[in-house]
Amino acid sequence: MTIVEPCESKTNFTPEFPMGWYSVERSHQLAVGEVKPVQAFDRELVLYRTRSGRAVLQDAFCPHLGAHLGYKGRVVGESVRCPFHGWQFSADDGKCVKIPYCDEIPERAQIRTWHVEEKNGEVYMWFHPENTAPEWGLPDLPELGDPNWTSPRYTEHLVPAHVQDICENSCDPVHFQFVHKQMAVPESTVTIDDDGRTMHLHSEMAKADYPSHLHAITYSPGFALVRTTYGPNAEMIMYNSAQPINRNETRMRWTLIVRRELEDAVGDDVMNGIIEGLNDDYPIWANKVHRHRPVLCKEDKTLVLFRKWVRQFYLTSMDKREIA
DSSP states (O other), X not given: OOOOOOOHHHHOOOOOOOOEEEEEEEGGGSOTTOEEEEEETTEEEEEEEOTTSOEEEEEOBOTTTOOBTTTTOEEETTEEEOTTTOOEEXXXXXXXXXXXXXXXXXXXXXXXXXXXXXXXXXXXXXXXXTOOOXXXXXXXXXXXXXXXXXXXXXXXXXXXXXXXXXXXXXGOTHHXXXXXXXXXXXXXXXXXXXXXXXXXXXXXXXXXXXXXXXXEEEEETTEEEEEEEEETTEEEEEEEEEEEEETTEEEEEEEEEEBHHHIIIIIHHHHHHHHHHHHHHHHHHHHOOOOSSOOOOTTOHHHHHHHHHHGGGSOXXXXXXXXX
């Protein structure tokens, strides 16, 4: 007699976190001297901007008695001060630089500091399980600030899914028909740059409400740009930066811009359309399990390619075997 296995919703587990660049805040939402709590990668972090204007991200709990620096912590010059007993920690390396009631600072009085860069209007952290230095840089977005393009529209979405499952959509043209109600699966190709890291999806969206060519550029599992071209000088760009909260929740920060030529005619329509498209994906993501080794058919070529591609962003050989 064969015993039926438990339901996968009770036994399934998601992968660890892939390394790469991830958004933790928009630059304009972090003022000089401001201190914020941040949740990312199953960690509690503190984000602040020093008096010189530098964004800093560090582990949140004070090594003294465990107070969370993101709640009532205070910026003092180029350091953050604990709200409990006033210990100050350097923005450079997290070492304690001052204890207001003691001249001798314990050697272990230090908090972990994460590598942070600001670009394209966002604050990014480099995540690596060993907290090593960045292995590649952030891409440029020359259209941001270009007078031929509109000012950006910002949206944020909390999605109950692992960051890899969200990213997998960027390599899945079949779901356009069944999830987004396209009349047919769009003719699509997926390629990977010579560096092995940047992935491109090209899809001919001939059956969409506004026929277009879609080009999705995925730089890493948490970082993608979607360029939709409707005709000459008629384009929209959606820039997605992810913040994995934990292994089952991801915050997506979208930045949308359109060409000026498109703005008055259908600019709002096409931007609203891509935002509303998330409503189609949401019930799938919210109720699916992560398949470590999915059963794929011979026409799932783009998904096979994605699973091989994404392995490089995981650290250990065991991680890589479990992903695909």
